[in-house]
Amino acid sequence: xxxxxxHLRQLIDSMTASGSLRTEPWKHAAAAVPRxxxxxxxxxxxxxxxxxxxxxxxxxxxxxxxxxxxxxxxxVTQIAGTIKPTDIRGEIMREPTSSSxxxxxxxxxxxxxxxxxxxxxxxxxxxxxxxxxxxxxxxxGGNVTSIExxxxxxxHAREALGRIGTLPTLLTGDGLxxxxxxxxxxxxxxTCAVRTVPAAWIEQTRPGGQILTTIGGWLNAxxxxxxTVHEDGTAFGPVLGGHVSFMLARPHLPPPLGLLPDxxxxxxxxxxxxxxxxxxxxxxxxxxxxxxxxxHLKLQQGQQDEDVxxxxxxxxxxxxxxxxxxxxxxxxxxxxxxxxxxEHLGRWHAAGTPAVxxxxxxxxxxxxxxxx
Numbered sequence: 304x305x306x307x308x309x310h311l312r313q314l315i316d317s318m319t320a321s322g323s324l325r326t327e328p329w330k331h332a333a334a335a336v337p338r339x340x341x342x343x344x345x346x347x348x349x350x351x352x353x354x355x356x357x358x359x360x361x362x363x364x365x366x367x368x369x370x371x372x373x374x375x376x377x378x379v380t381q382i383a384g385t386i387k388p389t390d391i392r393g394e395i396m397r398e399p400t401s402s403s404x405x406x407x408x409x410x411x412x413x414x415x416x417x418x419x420x421x422x423x424x425x426x427x428x429x430x431x432x433x434x435x436x437x438x439x440x441x442x443x444g445g446n447v448t449s450i451e452x453x454x455x456x457x458x459h460a461r462e463a464l465g466r467i468g469t470l471p472t473l474l475t476g477d478g479l480x481x482x483x484x485x486x487x488x489x490x491x492x493x494t495c496a497v498r499t500v501p502a503a504w505i506e507q508t509r510p511g512g513q514i515l516t517t518i519g520g521w522l523n524a525x526x527x528x529x530x531t532v533h534e535d536g537t538a539f540g541p542v543l544g545g546h547v548s549f550m551l552a553r554p555h556l557p558p559p560l561g562l563l564p565d566x567x568x569x570x571x572x573x574x575x576x577x578x579x580x581x582x583x584x585x586x587x588x589x590x591x592x593x594x595x596x597x598x599h600l601k602l603q604q605g606q607q608d609e610d611v612x613x614x615x616x617x618x619x620x621x622x623x624x625x626x627x628x629x630x631x632x633x634x635x636x637x638x639x640x641x642x643x644x645x646e647h648l649g650r651w652h653a654a655g656t657p658a659v660x661x662x663x664x665x666x667x668x669x670x671x672x673x674x675x
Contacts, residue, residue, distance in 0.1 A: 307339050310373035314338075314406060317375055323407035325414055332440035333410055339372035341431040341463045342403060345388030346371070346378035347395075357396050360388035377405045380431060381456065400550070401456050403431040404494060408547065412492060413438060415529060415543055416515050422446060422489035425507070427478035427516075428552075432460030434494055439469045447471040448485050450478040452553060479552055481507045488512060496525050496549040498595065500538065500666045508532040513540070517549045518664065518671075520591035521557045521598045524584045525549065528664050537667045544660040546584055557598050558615055566611060566622050569635030575645045577630035578610035578623040585659055586648065592673040593647035594640050612640050651675065 304312075315333055318324035324333060345368070347358035358379060361368050371378065381387060381401035413434070418424060420442045429435055429451035439447050449471055451457035457475045464471065474482060479501045481491070486507035493504075496519035504514050512532050519525030527547040530538035580586045581599060596616040602609045610623040619636030621644075632641045651657075654675055662675040 306369060307337055307373070310370060311337065314373045314375060318407045318410055321375075321407060323411040323414075328441055329410055329414055329437075332413075332437050333406070335440040336433065336436045337467065338403070338406065338433055339369055340466055341433040341436070341460070342368075342372045342378060342380070343463070344380065344459060346380050346403065347382060347388055347399070348379075350394055353394070353396075355396055357394040358382060358399070359394050360391060362388060375405050375407045377408075378403045381453070384453075385455070387455075400553075401430060401453065402550070403433055404549070406433075409434045409437060409494075411545075412494075412515060412527065413441070415527070416490055416492050417513065417529075418442065418490050420446075423485070423487075424448070424490045424492065425482055425485065425488045426450070426492050426494065427481075427504075428452070428494035429457060429460045429473065430494055431456075432464045435460065435471055435473075436464060436467060436469050438492075439464075439471050444469055444471045448474065448482055448488075450474045450476060450482060452476070452478055477554065479503065479554055483507060490515070493517065493552075494549065495552045496555070497552050498555040499671050500530065502668065505530075505532055505536060505538050505666065508538075510534045514538060517547050519549070519551055520588075520595060522581065522587040522591045522594075523599075524587035524591060526588055526659050530664065530666060537665065539665045540663060542659045542662045542664060542673075544658065560598060560600070560613060560615065563611075563613065564618060564620050564635065566620055566633070566635070569620070569622070569633045570639075571631060571633040574623060574630035574632040574641065576641075576648055577625065579625075579630075580648065581610070588659060589651050589673065590644050590648060592671070593643040595671075597640055612644075614638070614640055 343363050345362040350357040379399040379402045383397035384400045426449040429449040435449045481503040487509040489512045491514045493516040496517040514530045517525050527543040530540040532538045597612045597614045612621045617637050619638045619640050621634045621641040623632050657675045665672050
């Protein structure tokens with residue numbers, strides 16, 4: 304048994320023990336895909352103790368490269384939209400823009416997709432091509448179409464898939480638009496997060512088909528959701544939970560805030576819910592549905608910390624300050640942002656703050672709503 308085969312066997316055993324790899328067909332699919340083939344351009348590793356976060360390249364056959372390829376962790380493969388591990392020496396302090404998702408999450412999502420070998424599947428976000436390869440190992444490659452936004456990333460995936468003899472249909476373009484030419488699909492799976500589920504995905508999924516995607520937002524919380532598409536063009540389904548986090552699709556990233564509004568004006572009152580509630584992942588996820596176009600930032604005014612929400616579409620804003628044991632909110636603009644957050648969280652608390660696994664998401668042409 305070669306080194307990479309031994310590492311792969313250990314990875315499969317680990318994923319099986321953790322419960323992310325649950326059925327024999329997917330175990331066989333995972334065992335058929337050598338992950339290191341999709342990481343031959345290397346990856347970036349966090350520099351220990353760096354602040355802000357710095358990244359250092361790990362290149363093929365470098366120290367720890369092969370074992371890391373088979374570790375159950377996400378590996379950053381691109382920084383700042385264009386920079387590959389082979390492009391630099393030393394360290395870089397920029398934001399990651401592409402990665403190879405940790406294998407246990409890939410397999411968990413593929414299991415949750417409830418796919419059958421004869422179904423047509425559209426994958427949004429080819430990335431390195433690893434998840435595409437695992438999907439093809441379970442199905443016929445002719446039934447799998449994968450779209451990648453970034454041309455360089457798509458080319459590397461194409462080469463890696465070719466090396467192992469896997470031949471899905473590979474497209475380069477905006478995955479949020481789906482693939483109208485190949486529609487309808489039985490399943491759509493997204494390996495990026497979206498703020499709102501694109502209408503094109505629903506239109507391109509046959510009635511009774513499913514969309515598996517991570518819904519996130521600008522308050523930085525996200526969850527995996529499985530939606531069933533209905534004849535009337537709506538989609539509805541459960542939140543699967545697990546605090547699943549993917550990079551937001553690039554067109555769904557928050558815009559620059561620019562010049563802040565005058566937050567010294569506005570109406571002031573005592574808050575029912577304090578800004579400290581937003582330190583909790585699930586609370587942020589619920590709150591995002593009330594203020595889907597709001598961004599959250601912290602400011603320091605003298606000795607006073609302020610939590611600020613700014614809606615980049617309407618211009619509405621809210622500022623929260625803690626005074627002793629109470630919170631004060633000041634709001635301005637067309638819509639009172641914090642009122643909407645409190646009302647939405649209030650209904651959630653009245654229901655007993657159910658876990659996200661008890662929630663469902665409904666998507667219509669007019670809105671995307673959370674129910675429990």
